[in-house]
Amino acid sequence: MRYLVTGGAGFIGSAICHRLAAEGRDVIVLDNFSTGDPKRLDAIRDAVTLIEGDIRDRETVDRAMRGVDTVFHEAALPSVARSVEDPLTSNDVNVSGTLTVLESARRAGVRRLVYAASSSVYGDTPSLPKREDMPPSPRSPYAIGKLAGERYAEAYFRLFGLETVSLRYFNVFGPRQDPRSHYAAVVPRFIAAALAGAPATIYGDGFQSRDFTFVENVVDANLRAAEAPGAPGNVFNIAGGRRHTLLDLLAMIAAALGRDAPLPPVHEPDRPGDVRHSLADIAAARATLGYEPAIDLRAGIRKTVDWYRREAGR
Numbered sequence: 001m002r003y004l005v006t007g008g009a010g011f012i013g014s015a016i017c018h019r020l021a022a023e024g025r026d027v028i029v030l031d032n033f034s035t036g037d038p039k040r041l042d043a044i045r046d047a048v049t050l051i052e053g054d055i056r057d058r059e060t061v062d063r064a065m066r067g068v069d070t071v072f073h074e075a076a077l078p079s080v081a082r083s084v085e086d087p088l089t090s091n092d093v094n095v096s097g098t099l100t101v102l103e104s105a106r107r108a109g110v111r112r113l114v115y116a117a118s119s120s121v122y123g124d125t126p127s128l129p130k131r132e133d134m135p136p137s138p139r140s141p142y143a144i145g146k147l148a149g150e151r152y153a154e155a156y157f158r159l160f161g162l163e164t165v166s167l168r169y170f171n172v173f174g175p176r177q178d179p180r181s182h183y184a185a186v187v188p189r190f191i192a193a194a195l196a197g198a199p200a201t202i203y204g205d206g207f208q209s210r211d212f213t214f215v216e217n218v219v220d221a222n223l224r225a226a227e228a229p230g231a232p233g234n235v236f237n238i239a240g241g242r243r244h245t246l247l248d249l250l251a252m253i254a255a256a257l258g259r260d261a262p263l264p265p266v267h268e269p270d271r272p273g274d275v276r277h278s279l280a281d282i283a284a285a286r287a288t289l290g291y292e293p294a295i296d297l298r299a300g301i302r303k304t305v306d307w308y309r310r311e312a313g314r
């Protein structure tokens with residue numbers, strides 16, 4: 001059985017590739033290396049066929065899709081801030097690119113496509129935890145694009161029988177996440193600052209909260225979503241199922257580094273489009289996918305800190 005991972009040189013896509021390669025699967029990666037890095041696949045280079053190309057390019061996508069049974073569609077420009085600065089490119093990659101992948105998958109007779117959706121579609125509505133049947137309220141071009149991708153995926157199931165499953169990831173973190181970009185997520189930024197002995201930058205007061213999800217739990221969810229009988233045509237929250245403030249997170253990172261307390265953070269103004277609190281109800285993923293967030297935040301932070309330390313030591 002052949003698997004295509006779009007965005008396979010990215011943080012989450014590469015984690016899926018590592019797992020598939022460890023299971024001896026036939027893996028194709030399609031990535032244009034815009035935010036990704038092929039070095040993430042170095043250790044499994046012999047087990048993966050790498051195609052450098054853009055998901056908006058129909059011919060390239062068709063070539064990557066040949067003989068594929070299952071697609072994990074991870075490629076996107078994955079940043080709220082970037083989408084606020086450049087909504088046209090965000091829409092082009094995240095919406096038109098997703099539609100191009102779906103259309104190619106349909107024509108190639110792919111069995112199932114698992115789509116990387118996002119918790120950002122819930123927006124800043126006050127009710128917590130977020131359940132999949134709540135009305136979405138996307139607040140940024142990124143969130144609107146991710147929701148459009150879900151809706152296209154669902155339509156391709158209803159119209160053409162392509163088995164699509166959307167997984168709404170909540171704040172994923174773990175090894176191989178890039179701390180350097182201006183758009184970097186909070187966990188790698190905080191860890192990089194702590195390792196450098198520098199204060200972390202927090203946008204806002206630090207009491208905003210997130211449901212952080214360790215990347216290996218996300219990989220599990222993807223593999224389950226690729227097989228679970230009741231999954232096609234549906235949307236599932238994938239998260240840890242608990243919420244923590246950014247200040248809690250800082251303290252946890254300090255503890256993982258064996259320090260008593262973190263350095264006091266530097267506060268900057270809130271970023272437009274960011275939501276205040278986020279927490280997932282993961283009952284649907286438990287019931288239909290058999291998903292369980294096996295690695296909790298504390299254990300995930302320890303594994304992640306160890307990985308960054310090892311990388312820094314190279």
Ligand SMILES: NC(=O)c1ccc[n+]([C@@H]2O[C@H](COP(=O)([O-])OP(=O)(O)OC[C@H]3O[C@@H](n4cnc5c(N)ncnc54)[C@H](O)[C@@H]3O)[C@@H](O)[C@H]2O)c1
Pocket residue numbers: 006007008009010011012013030031032033034035036037053054055056073074075076077078093097116117118119168169170171172173185
């Ligand atoms: N990281 C999170 O917390 C999170 C949360 C919710 C949803 N997601 C979604 O998960 C997916 C993976 O995110 P990530 O954190 O691994 O990001 P990432 O930036 O590390 O990975 C995205 C990958 O897509 C590739 N890519 C971008 N544009 C492309 C294009 N036009 N053609 C081909 N490849 C292209 C990039 O080079 C990169 O390798 C994205 O779809 C993102 O929206 C991530």
